[in-house]
Every structure is written in structure tokens, then in C-alpha cells.
Amino acid sequence: MRATINDVAQATGVHISTVSRTFSAPHLVNEETRNRVLEVAERLGYRPNRAARALITGKTYTIGLIVADIANPFFAPMIKAAESQARMRDYHILVAETDEDPAVEEELVRAFAKQVDGVQLCSPRMSNELIEKVSHDIPIVLINRMVSDLPCVLMDVASGARSAMEHLIGLGHRKIALLGGPRSSWTSREIRKSATAAARGTDVELTVVSPNPPTVDGGLGLAEQVAGSGVTAVLTHNDLMAVGLMEGLGSLDVCVPDDISVVGFDDIEMAQWVRPKLTTVANPTSSAARTAVDMLLQLGDDRRATAQVTLRTELIVRDSTGPVPSGSRGDG
Amino acid sequence: MRATINDVAQATGVHISTVSRTFSAPHLVNEETRNRVLEVAERLGYRPNRAARALITGKTYTIGLIVADIANPFFAPMIKAAESQARMRDYHILVAETDEDPAVEEELVRAFAKQVDGVQLCSPRMSNELIEKVSHDIPIVLINRMVSDLPCVLMDVASGARSAMEHLIGLGHRKIALLGGPRSSWTSREIRKSATAAARGTDVELTVVSPNPPTVDGGLGLAEQVAGSGVTAVLTHNDLMAVGLMEGLGSLDVCVPDDISVVGFDDIEMAQWVRPKLTTVANPTSSAARTAVDMLLQLGDDRRATAQVTLRTELIVRDSTGPVPSGSRGDG
DNA sequence: GACGCGTCTACAAGGGTTTGCATTAATAAC
DNA sequence: GTTATTAATGCAAACCCTTGTAGACGCGTC
Numbered sequence: 123m124r125a126t127i128n129d130v131a132q133a134t135g136v137h138i139s140t141v142s143r144t145f146s147a148p149h150l151v152n153e154e155t156r157n158r159v160l161e162v163a164e165r166l167g168y169r170p171n172r173a174a175r176a177l178i179t180g181k182t183y184t185i186g187l188i189v190a191d192i193a194n195p196f197f198a199p200m201i202k203a204a205e206s207q208a209r210m211r212d213y214h215i216l217v218a219e220t221d222e223d224p225a226v227e228e229e230l231v232r233a234f235a236k237q238v239d240g241v242q243l244c245s246p247r248m249s250n251e252l253i254e255k256v257s258h259d260i261p262i263v264l265i266n267r268m269v270s271d272l273p274c275v276l277m278d279v280a281s282g283a284r285s286a287m288e289h290l291i292g293l294g295h296r297k298i299a300l301l302g303g304p305r306s307s308w309t310s311r312e313i314r315k316s317a318t319a320a321a322r323g324t325d326v327e328l329t330v331v332s333p334n335p336p337t338v339d340g341g342l343g344l345a346e347q348v349a350g351s352g353v354t355a356v357l358t359h360n361d362l363m364a365v366g367l368m369e370g371l372g373s374l375d376v377c378v379p380d381d382i383s384v385v386g387f388d389d390i391e392m393a394q395w396v397r398p399k400l401t402t403v404a405n406p407t408s409s410a411a412r413t414a415v416d417m418l419l420q421l422g423d424d425r426r427a428t429a430q431v432t433l434r435t436e437l438i439v440r441d442s443t444g445p446v447p448s449g450s451r452g453d454g
Numbered sequence: 455m456r457a458t459i460n461d462v463a464q465a466t467g468v469h470i471s472t473v474s475r476t477f478s479a480p481h482l483v484n485e486e487t488r489n490r491v492l493e494v495a496e497r498l499g500y501r502p503n504r505a506a507r508a509l510i511t512g513k514t515y516t517i518g519l520i521v522a523d524i525a526n527p528f529f530a531p532m533i534k535a536a537e538s539q540a541r542m543r544d545y546h547i548l549v550a551e552t553d554e555d556p557a558v559e560e561e562l563v564r565a566f567a568k569q570v571d572g573v574q575l576c577s578p579r580m581s582n583e584l585i586e587k588v589s590h591d592i593p594i595v596l597i598n599r600m601v602s603d604l605p606c607v608l609m610d611v612a613s614g615a616r617s618a619m620e621h622l623i624g625l626g627h628r629k630i631a632l633l634g635g636p637r638s639s640w641t642s643r644e645i646r647k648s649a650t651a652a653a654r655g656t657d658v659e660l661t662v663v664s665p666n667p668p669t670v671d672g673g674l675g676l677a678e679q680v681a682g683s684g685v686t687a688v689l690t691h692n693d694l695m696a697v698g699l700m701e702g703l704g705s706l707d708v709c710v711p712d713d714i715s716v717v718g719f720d721d722i723e724m725a726q727w728v729r730p731k732l733t734t735v736a737n738p739t740s741s742a743a744r745t746a747v748d749m750l751l752q753l754g755d756d757r758r759a760t761a762q763v764t765l766r767t768e769l770i771v772r773d774s775t776g777p778v779p780s781g782s783r784g785d786g
Numbered sequence: 787g788a789c790g791c792g793t794c795t796a797c798a799a800g801g802g803t804t805t806g807c808a809t810t811a812a813t814a815a816c
Numbered sequence: 817g818t819t820a821t822t823a824a825t826g827c828a829a830a831c832c833c834t835t836g837t838a839g840a841c842g843c844g845t846c
Contacts, residue, residue: 172800506832
């Protein structure tokens, strides 16, 4: 059995409260005593029992991280970044996944409520009302979602979408499709708004196809429709869909970028390993997760601290976009 | 503040022990009382405080999952599978990552010791002695590693490597390279042993290049050496290296599979999105993680239950392997 | 009417910590 | 030499729950 604070106290010949203070408030204990305690603790392999500490302080030194899909290359780096940031602060990360199901999401938040110090909700699918409601039970930081004055970390996808549109328009494209993501995705709505705005007042014809599953298969399944639609460029909700789309277009003998240009979103690692390398809008996912962890820890008890951070996105031009095919030039 | 067992007891007009038993041993509580308690608990939104329960029962209902790299497409599906399996059992998953550093690994296990009910160590890099030692402090299930009689889940990479070799030999290849993984990787050693055994007694010349970082860049960095070595086929430690290698060969104008065949290991999702689609040995990572969770939960207190499970691997033939180039036929 | 038995509920200890307060000892101020 | 003042430590309650044991109650049996 692992050593407890009692064992250490006994072996050192002091009261347990002195041992406790040696760790939680070192300045209150005499240096000599402190050293003796530390030495004994070291020798006995003593570690404070977090459950006991949590019981009394109400702090668990654990953060809950809720994502739609743990293995998704969009979320995985967020978990990674959050874990590393949390560990720096002596915190742990409890992960759970919702499968894009708002009900599961809610249940998870509630289940976490008494068990973690705060919850990081990544691209949540719950309704605003529900998020608002559960935020009374436990400190929450949102990523990729804005709900009233709850703390959140956003990525500036609007500006990313605008850059992407400008890039395509600059290449001469006039018939462009936007393949949206899930209905309840805040990001998807933002991209749509921004892309639509970028097309407005120009001679660009923007076709919005939405909602779609944000997966490789989702993109794959749209290839035929895209190929038959006469568009010369496509902006997808994320890189996975772009990869699937390119795959599907390939098997229809539609060449990317010669026939159709494709722009993704996120800049997941795979974007540079597919052929053609994917032009995409880089999202600062890791940095968002780190920021969210810090916000959660600073939040303390005033759980409505109104920090709302927006991080920059950046268009990464690779090989999946090119000039509009000559046959299509000017016929939009 | 969230409702406690006291609030529920008071509101129902029974003793807290009755409330407790309503949840932990319902058959000991009169049905009518039980229903009243449940109703009040529901109304008050009561959830047992896990910390308090952990303090007394010693069970945290949490499993620690330690991997080298959370975002790695080899490990991410394992985390995913473990989380889903754990949730089915009303358990949670605490993740942490080691960056392939044995010291971090050890520290993490120790930090988890009193905080989780068991630890799942995925492809650990610690020494056998150390694993053996920490296994006294906390129940451990190993994945991809065998240490004395500790419970573990293995993937039959040896048979996978043999299949891969046979596949290549069947295609006429006689000069084959094996790009190994990290030095401390059990998997890497197993593959090497098996591949060497498959080559023995034949006219196949197997060149082992090891150790290497098990990453895309690791593979990329070996491209030149491979291209200049005269081998016609390569077996890599994992798919990431294979992807990197193919990338590197591509920029050296070496064509896969026409000039050189490549076989990966793991069958990560990306394997089917790269071009050419990667021939690889599929590892049952998800199933391994699920099995490990179940083993951990069944382990109970006899932490040396000697279950050692081996899961089957399977060679998936795609487009990165082909017949030996005619110029090379028979000159091995 | 005393007793035993089974069913249910109440009581209270205990798990490992933190922390406000009391106590002690040592030092400083007068 | 007495009294404040400070520093260091001890004491004990509290955190929320589980669980072994004892008690209350109703019923049937002799």
C-alpha cells in the first residue's frame, strides 16, 4: 500500500498538518523541519492522495476535454496540446468523445461536473441554451463556438474563408461550390457567411451544398455532384472532406487542380501527404487548446469571465488550386 | 453548489446510508423508499461525488492511458477505442503522453498510481525492470510489450512481417531493406527477428537499417540511402515512415512500386489516402485497446493475472507493391 | 406472551487530506 | 522581569461518501 501523510508524519516525528503544509504552504514550516519531511516523503514514495485533497479543496487538478472524435486529425492535436499544457500546470486531462451527438455531449458535461475543475468543449454541437445552462454547473471554455458571454477561443475562419475565396477568384474562378459541414457547426455557419459575403457584389456564382458529414466519406460522396455541377473550384468545410472529394474526383477522371481546384480547411497533417498537396486554411488548433487550458485555470470561481479570444488563420497555398481551366474562362 | 447525499437524505426524510445504498445496493432498500429517494435525487440533480467515493472504496473509476504521442494516427484510435470501451463500463480515461521518453513514462505511471484504478501502457519504452517495478504500485496492462508474466495485449507482428516478406518474395524481390523503428521498441525487434527468419535459408538479401525515428520525417530522411542501395523492396517499421519514404523517393524520381516496392505497418487511415495506396500490415489497434481495458477491469486486485493475449495481424495488399523491376530480376 | 427470524433503516466510524484556531516557544520591546 | 510579537507546530473539524453493525418492527411459532 502506498504511503499516506500519516506514515510520513510518523516517520518524521511531526504532526500530519506539518507534512501537509510542507507541500501546500512551505513558507509556514521551518526550513529544517521541511527538509526532514521532504526527505522522508521521498524515501517513502509519498504522493498526496488527490481524491482526499479534492474532497476538501473542491479542486481535482483535472480538466475534462470533450471532442466529437478523438482520433479525428482535427481534434487529436488539440488533445495533445491540451495535455501538454495541462501537465505543465500539474493538471491532468480526462478525455471523452461525443460522436457529434448533442445528447451524449450534455451527459458528458454533467458527468464531468463534480469530477473536474473545468470543461473544455471543442466545437460543441449542443444548443446555445443548453450550453448556457450547463455552464452554471461547471466552468466551461468553448472552442469554436460563441455563446453569450461565456469564455471561448475562436479561430478566425471568416477571414480564412475570405482569403480562400479571394485566392480562387484571383485564379479566375467564377463558379465556386462551398461544401458545408454539419448543421450545428458554428464554424460551418461562419464560413458560409463569409464566403457568401465575399461572392456578393462580384460576378462569382457560389453554390452552397450543406449540411454534410465532415468526413472523408462525406467528401467522397459529393464528388459526382461536384463534377456534374460545372463549378471550377470547391471550398470544403474541412480537409478530410477535401481529401475525400479529391479521391472521388480522381476516380471520375476529373483532374485536380487542372479541371477543378480544391481548398480545404484546418491544415491537418495529411494535407501535405496527399497528392496533389492540399491548399487549405490553417487553423491554430494546438494553440487554441493551450489557450483554452490557461483560460480555464485562470477562470477560478468567477465562471463568467468574459474573455473571448480569436486566433488568426492563414491560407496555405499548395498544389490543389490552380488557374481556372481555359474552356471555362469567362463563361460564368 | 451541487447537491450532496445529505441534501437528498434530508429532503427524502431518510438517513444518508439509505440514500447511499439506493445507488450502491438497491436490493437492500425497500422499493417504495428507493423510489422516493431516486425521485428526490433526480429532482435535486444529485450525483455521487467520485472523490469521496474513491477515498473510501479506493476505486476511482478512472483508467490511465499512456502513449508516446496522442496525435499519432497509430495511438489516436487506441485512445478512442479505450475511451469508448471504458465509458461503456462507466469508467473514464485519463490520457498522457511521453514523447517516447522513458523517464517521462515512469514519472507518469507513478503520478497516476493513486489516482486511477489501472494503467494501460501502450508500446512502452521503459526497461523491463522498471515496468516490473512500477507494476507493484498499480495494476498495469501492456500493449505491444511482453514483460515477464504481466498482463499484456500483443499484436502478432511477427506473423505480419512474415506475410509481408513472403508477399515481396513472391513478387520476385531478392534485395529487401527493413527500416526499423526506435531501439527500445518491442515491435521493432519482433519484426526484425521475423523478417530475418523469413529471409534465412533463401537467396534473399535483407538489409536492416535501424534504429530510426518512427515518423514521416524518419522515412523521408532514409529515401536517399534506400534509393542508392540497390534494394527493390522496403519493409518499414510503420506506415508513417512508409509515407515519408514514398514522399522522398518520389522527389528522387524513384517510382513506387515500379522501381521500389514499399510495405508499411499498422494500416493507419492515411494508408488508403496516399498515392500509391499503401500495402501494409494491419494492426488491430482498436481491438487491442478495448481488450486491454477489459483486462484491466477484470484484473481486480490480483495484479499478476497472467493473461497474455495475442491478436492477429493481416497483410493488406494495395498499390505500393508490385513485381520486381525486370532489370533487377535474378541479379540478387 | 416470549422468542426467533427476516426485512429494512439508522448509527457511526473511517478514508487522507486541508485549514482555522489554539498552543507553545523564542525573541523583542519596554 | 514582564508583556507583546512572531514563528512554528499541534489539534480537530470538515469534506462526502461507504459499510459493518445494531436496532426497530412485524410476523409466525411454540
